[in-house]
Amino acid sequence: ESQPATSHLITLRDLSGRQIGDLVRSALHFKYACQAQGQTHHPDLPLQGQTLAVVFSKRSTRTRVATETAMAYLGGQGLFLSPQDIQLGVNESLRDTSQVVSSMCSGIMARVGAHAEIEELARYSQVPVINALSDTYHPTQILADLMTMYEAFSSVSPAAQAGLPLPPPASHEDLMAALRGLQVAWVGDANNIVWEMMMAFPKLGVHLNVATPRGYDTPASVRADAEKFLVPDSDVTPRLTFTHDPAEAIRDSHVVVTDTWVSMGQEAEKAQRLQDFAGYQITQDMVRRGNPAENWRFMHCLPRKPEEVDDEVFYSDRSLVFQEAENRKWTILAVLNALLVNKTF
Ligand code: CP
Ligand code: NVA
Incomplete structure (x- = not known):
């Protein structure tokens, strides 16, 4: 029996208005729980022991900080990998990188140059891939x-x-x-x-x-x-x-x-x-x-x-x-919760 295709977030083009709205509402919910109700972490720490590969070929302040802090809130951790750290695009193909990284991590958040690169990562990944910015789209x-x-x-x-x-x-x-x-x-x-x-x-x-x-x-x-x-x-x-x-x-x-x-x-x-x-x-x-x-x-x-x-x-x-x-954090948290915890799209 074939496995269902892995869900990714490559661009909001692929989502319905309802799905986009649900992510925004989930983000507002997390913000309210943390800031109005004083929650410091997800009560179930649902991603404990899990790692998100944060593979960035360009600089970032907001997207990186939002992603790593959101993973911490969910009990997991982000593993930041810049082109200085791994073989990506320098010494190894995206296809091989995707297969290797996705065999050890629960998800990949990637910032790339050409949009085709994020599509290539998603094609060969066994785990959800999130576009953290390409030359054509920036869904989060x-x-x-x-x-x-x-x-x-x-x-x-x-x-x-x-x-x-x-x-x-x-x-x-x-x-x-x-x-x-x-x-x-x-x-x-x-x-x-x-x-x-x-x-x-x-x-x-x-x-x-x-x-x-x-x-x-x-x-x-x-x-x-x-x-x-x-x-x-x-x-x-x-x-x-x-x-x-x-x-x-x-x-x-x-x-x-x-x-x-x-x-x-x-x-x-x-x-x-x-x-x-x-x-x-x-x-x-x-x-x-x-x-x-x-x-x-x-x-x-x-x-x-x-x-x-x-x-x-x-x-x-x-x-x-x-x-x-700041809302980058709450919305990325909602995306990680949807893709890695609830597996809802
Ligand atoms: N807006 C945005 O993506 O910012 P960073 O490049 O700092 O992540
Ligand atoms: N258009 C900008 C957005 C940075 C978040 C860039 O691609 O550099």
């Missing part, structure tokens, strides 16, 4: 972004004002009530972060308006994938628009979001990119010119450089960036 980041948007726009606001985490929404419908109809403006480079948003936001009823400079358009294949998800749900038909005019993307938006103009691996293009992105820096003036929603907020996956957003916006009350960063 967008789970944290959705969680942060729920916290910022839920009508259950008194707890947030007191600095406490919100009680987790009781149902998928409660989560959707906060997210459905939100409008997000992406102003910056078209990259792994915004493409992952395209794979998830429409399924949660979140509209996305993308502004990039000419020459930095989203590839047609990514657009086509995303457009398949633009189906009506309840009374909202999600929208996905593309423009070269930041003001057009910002109009009526609840969230303005950007990312670095020079992603990891693009360092040689830096001078050209700084020139090409002229006029794209997020400032109070720039956002005001676009006429956003009155209660607009700013998001950024980090790490941040001042060229894409000035200090005034970045450190303002409108900025959700540090909450968003």
Whole structure:
């Protein structure tokens, strides 16, 4: 009898809106248990004795810290392996690495260059593989972004004002009530972060308006994938628009979001990119010119450089960036719990 295929998290494209919502709700539940109820570790330590290989071919602060602390909470441990430590890609194929590492660990969290590399790791792994960033997708980041948007726009606001985490929404419908109809403006480079948003936001009823400079358009294949998800749900038909005019993307938006103009691996293009992105820096003036929603907020996956957003916006009350960063931990915890503990997808 053949074994069921191992579950992986490669991109949110592969998940339903319901599955994405369940991960976000689980993350909100963990945050509440730890911060409002004082829990320090999972009461059952369900991953005791288990190891997650954290195989990163690029630098990371948030994803690595979130993953290792989440494993500790579940009673297991993360084993960080950089290209300086193991043979990966230098002296041994991804296929062989995947077979060997997955024979000794319960899961693999991998940060790679080309997206094909994470697919290759998943193909030959006996255990779940989680994409910790590829050149086209960053699923765990967008789970944290959705969680942060729920916290910022839920009508259950008194707890947030007191600095406490919100009680987790009781149902998928409660989560959707906060997210459905939100409008997000992406102003910056078209990259792994915004493409992952395209794979998830429409399924949660979140509209996305993308502004990039000419020459930095989203590839047609990514657009086509995303457009398949633009189906009506309840009374909202999600929208996905593309423009070269930041003001057009910002109009009526609840969230303005950007990312670095020079992603990891693009360092040689830096001078050209700084020139090409002229006029794209997020400032109070720039956002005001676009006429956003009155209660607009700013998001950024980090790490941040001042060229894409000035200090005034970045450190303002409108900025959700540090909450968003912390939420990487709760959402990665939810993913590890789903894949390694509950084995639910
Ligand atoms: N946002 C994010 O993935 O940050 P790190 O590169 O620090 O992990
Ligand atoms: N677009 C950025 C995201 C970093 C988290 C990069 O790929 O470097």
